[in-house]
Amino acid sequence: MAAAMAERGFEVIGVDISRAAVDAVNCGKAPVHETGLEEMIVRNKSRLRATTSPEDAVLNSDISFAIVPTPSDKRGAFELQYAKYAFRDIGRALKEKDGYHVVVLTSTVLPGATRHGLLPILEKESGKKCGVDFGLCYSPEFIALGSVIRDFLNPDFYLIGQFDEKSGDLLEMVNRKVCLKEPVVRRMTIENAEIAKIALNSFVTMKVSFANILADICERIPGGDVDVVSDALGSDSRIGRKYLTGGMGFAGPCFPRDNVALSFLCKEIGADGSLLLTNDTYNRELAKAFFGKLSSLVRGGETVAVLGLAYKPESHVIEESQGIFLARAFADSGIRVVGYDPLATQGAKQALQDQVIVSEYLAEALQDANVVLITTPDSVFKNLTVKDILGKKEKVTVVDFWRCLSEEVRVHPSINYIGMGRYREELSAQARLHELWA
């Protein structure tokens, strides 16, 4: 946010409790791995500085964005602890400030959290009144790791939950200057924005799960092909094609916790969140179901290669990664497993310890593999050739969860190619269909 806002012409002060993060930004380095971030920090050095002092930042700016972690707690709700610390610091700085200032919470929180959990801290610490002396908004970003900068500068819309008109006006002005196109802005109460943020994420996960159900159906029905079905469905303007591919379940640091958190809230306020919980359970069981479908492909003494250990392509993040789950499941059943990922080697090594060999090289991971699982549609895997996969082996089974490998690989007689989401004879429901309808 800091770098991208500086790029769009704002003077920006970044604040973090981490000295390392602050030093990195001030030295022109990216404190986290993200596409294009370091170059952007370097390009905008004259407008961007970082500090560990919230007071310095608040006194020398007009608007503060708080985007601290809100990890899941034991109940599945989003913890406010870090946001409370940040709001305490901002409140104390506001006490010293003469002019008007707007505070924007960007972190993901559950409905009611901003007004009831955080606003009182600002008022208590500053001794000032929200809506009079300072403003407040809840305005989360819709960004995906790996494309954070692009998403941040080109959002489908801005979601502004405003305490009052004046707070929303200032934030909208900032958003309009940041956005690379004419922005769509949705302004509403803080609570409606809190609901909209988590609802959007939850809805997208339902599309993912729905596509995965279709993939399962297609594998059992002769001629079934989830891509054909999804393309048709996606042509309906009520549905749309995005997130409807059918592959592995949703994973990563955000999506898996959103349904749990929203269903927690539903329970607390007397609403029915059973659909959300069912979606979450379905998704968590999916990798187990894949293992059940695939375990018979591997014979004792054989090696499985799992290509794709991050939760998605071009990412180093392994949180809730289904590739990691599958690697572990095969290893637990006594199979030798070699994993590979272009970016997630370090994280995967830590997570899989000595259970699975995590190779630094794709060729090494493929060398002895009798069964190859392609768990992310990474371009490195899409470009695999028959020679890469076969090496000196006579026959290799390739399981392609995203149906992304080349025609050459798919049809080669020495490769037993399994495109998940497409009809597989061993799962055939042909006889049952006949019984049902003949």
Ligand SMILES: NC(=O)c1ccc[n+]([C@@H]2O[C@H](COP(=O)([O-])OP(=O)(O)OC[C@H]3O[C@@H](n4cnc5c(N)ncnc54)[C@H](O)[C@@H]3O)[C@@H](O)[C@H]2O)c1
């Ligand atoms: N990562 C994503 O893809 C994503 C997407 C949308 C929303 N979010 C939400 O954004 C929020 C932040 O997530 P993240 O992934 O950037 O977290 P993160 O852990 O990567 O980064 C948070 C930063 O906040 C700093 N911090 C913690 N407490 C602080 C305090 N009191 N004052 C100043 N700095 C403090 C940490 O040192 C860290 O550098 C969460 O609510 C998350 O749900 C994340």
